[in-house]
Amino acid sequence: MLRTIKGKFIIGFLLIFSLSFLVLNQTVKKIIWSSNEEIVTSDLVELKKNSIVYVNQAFLINHYKSNELYFGDMADEMADNLHRSTGSDVSVYNVNGALLSSSNKKVFSGKSDDDLKQAIKGKTAYHISNDRNKAEVFFSYPVVVDGTKVGILRFSKDFNLLYKQSGEILDIVFYIALAIFVAAFLFSYILSRHITIPLVKLTEATSQVKKGKLDVDIHFRRKDEIGQLAINFNDMINRIREQISTIERDRDRLKELNEQEKRFFDNMTHELKTPLTSIQGYAEIIKEKGESDQKFFDKGMNHIVEESRRLHNLVIKLLEVSRETSKDLQFDRIDAGEILKDVCESMKFRAERYKKRISCDIEEGLYVHGQVNRLRQLFINLLDNAIKYSLSHSEIIIKAGIVGEKVLFTFKNPSAPFENNQYSEIFQPFYSVNQKIKEEGSVGLGLSIVKTIVDEHGGTIKMFYKENHTVIHIEIAYAKVEK
Template sequence: MLTRKLRPMLSGELLRMWRDKLSRKLPHRSRHKPLRKLREGRSLLRRKFLLGFALLFSVAAFGFYGYMSHLLKQHTQAAILDEMKRLQLFVYDHIEYYLALNDVRPKTASGYPEELIRGLSLNGSVRTAYYDANGTFRAESVPMDGGYVLVQTKPSPVLLRSGEADLAAAARNQSIVSIHHDRESSMAVLTLPLYALDETAGFLRLTADYTGTFRRDAVVLQGLIGFSLVLWALLVALAWSFARRLTRPLSELAIAMRQFGEGQVSSLRIASSNNEIAVLTNSFEEMRAKLEEQMEALVSERNKVVALESNRRDFFRNVTHELKTPLTTISGYAQILQAPDFDDAEFRQNAASRIHRESGRLHRMMLDIIEHSRREFDADSRRNDVVLLEDSFGDAAEDLQLKAQRRGQRIRCRMEPLTVSGDSDELRKVWDNLLDNAIKYGKTGSVVEVGLFSDGTEAVLTLVNEIDPSHRFEADMAFEPFYRSGSASSKEQGSVGLGLAICKRIVELHRGSIVLQLHSSAVVLEVRLPLRTQIGNNSA
């Protein structure tokens, strides 16, 4: 029904009918509203396009600025650390020379080595502060113009910012560099311990001015910001121009597609010299031409899904019915046996025997359900044995020969020595099930004819037997789980269970096929499996 509705919907005749109908009922809309929509759509696309470009360029500019700022900061800090290391070496040399000429010990902490800090400030051109062994500030020498050194008894503000932390690190025999910024200056402070005769004589803190260095970095970043703004404005202008050229045919294409969806046009007509838009237009035309085909494919897939869902519901309904029958029998006999006044010994024996049979039937049914589910979800777990079909099927026929004789039947085999690759135990289950069904549903006194021969690259195994007239079924439904035919005798006997469904799944996992055909009163089962030589060549 859905397919029949789709065909006129997509036909050009109906589209023309819609267009004429809309033209008669809405003349103003068909003439003016598409133009207004065209302008609105073009403006909206242009704004979105421009906004996207502007946002992209802004993110790129901010990212580039952040990266350059981080890079300059790392470079400046690395340069400061290198200079501080050289300053530290200079201080050690100067201290070694000073200690060789003077006595600086903790007991003289009431004073301070003025000549030492003066020499460091004069020769190193840095502010030098001395702290005693207890971390108390004593003096700071400041180099002045003209070769003078000013000694202060109060610490400068930069020394107060991180004095405790730096002195604590120096007390642990560490040299530490800290950088401090304020509105007007940028200072680097080197803090290191002062030793005399393996004893802590105090601490030195040397302050170097790097204001000029950081200001140069700021100037570079400001220039980078200006360059980024100019570049951003230029790119936005180019994007605006590009958006105007690009969005006009795109908006026309959008309007045309909307009109096509409303049934107002039968084909797309856009005058554009843009090659990319021409490709898009042609693609739209191809899409329109193939739409009916795709919709029919969707309908087909939908029908498959519906069929699968129907099969699933039938499977669970049949499983419920099959499980209910033995459970009802067991429950009925159990209720009779539990009656207070029941004393029929013969009936009790028959009931126990029937409960035992129904329990075994229920057990086998549950095993079949588990086996069927396992094969659905564990398809790749089988072995890859070398299976000689003549021996594998011959063993199954020999084991079931006695059961056939009890029903007055015989199994006669004519088989060639053929070899396949697969799971020998799984294939044996197939042979047992097929022979058991042939005996179970075969006519009393009939012969089950078994043939095995080669057909090119496949081994073909056939089972032919005469079926009992009371067991009639549809050949197409024989491999469905728990299939039951419509005949009265079949309803009384129950469904075919999961045996043939499991056989089909095993054969398919071995890349083979199984087919059942009805010829008058005879049933022909044909199983095809790839020969081992063919599988070996493919796997090699």
């Protein structure tokens, strides 16, 4: 008896679902095809409006009257312009349907011309030629200028994507309905095995745990011993997962701390290198010139003293700095333009060593919220890169000004483009575009530090190649005077 009832239930379920499955698919198919026709009609109406505007403007511009002769004279031009502007193939006919010009005769030859016949009668018409993978619409309408019919325009428009997507939607609906059928069938089968399935699931779950897979949960709406066993099992698995998750978090945190420590010392090493480079440059020039140029000697010695002090401060900072994020840094309202001018002036001698020159165009009053030393390091790193990697005997252009509510800094130098357009990866730590030209002793942190400093100041940075120049744009919010 039980077997007969179960059989009848399954057979009845199969019949009901099969009928529902067929009705659903046919209904969805009808709705989709109807929607496609509405989309096609809407596109063709817009196409007709645009082409009518074009024809009227052409007649008006050329001072043509509304007759067939001038329409024929314009046929080639119309076919070409409408093809380029609409992206559809276009044919131009006289009022009797004789072909005057076509952007692609092969497209229109050998196809049904029912739409053209209707246009000859003065009607607007189209027909759709489609199968599962291809859809093409032929659309014709009579051209009327100042109330006079002067010719016929016929378009061939590709709707392959629309009908392809419709086919994909139908496939998705089919497979979803099939999946629902399978799920419902399995559910009915499970109901017939109400007593044994919980034990089977518990056995499978314990087997998964034995293999080390802890992403299992057992849920039974039962209040007997099996239900309580499932609750205890879930509690046990949850506690094991929590312990493992805690261990994994601690492991990841330890790894992150180690990486942060390494990045910290790498960055500080790079920061220490910057003032040393400047000191070395001035010292070498002073050694060459001696005291023959007293003004330059005094300036160079002052710069060496300043950079030495900054180097000393960096060393002290290295000994005392905490590993907190930049959010704890104290920002002041400072004139970034003055800092950039000073950096440009100090780096001009380094540029001269490479037979290059620096051109600066910096507006006054470029105030931002930030740190003097960090912004100075930012500008030095960018100028240093521009000097090293620009073409020989070239000019490095530095501009800064207010754009909207931002201060825009532009660094532009002539150079060869990067291979494979690598501008998006250039700010990653340790990344080098070309290992052959990478500076000796560099660890690839220069532009990574630049990106970090810009982020600290809430700004944005991007690099791109334009007109044989590598260009870097930096935007930082302008700091208005607080009232």
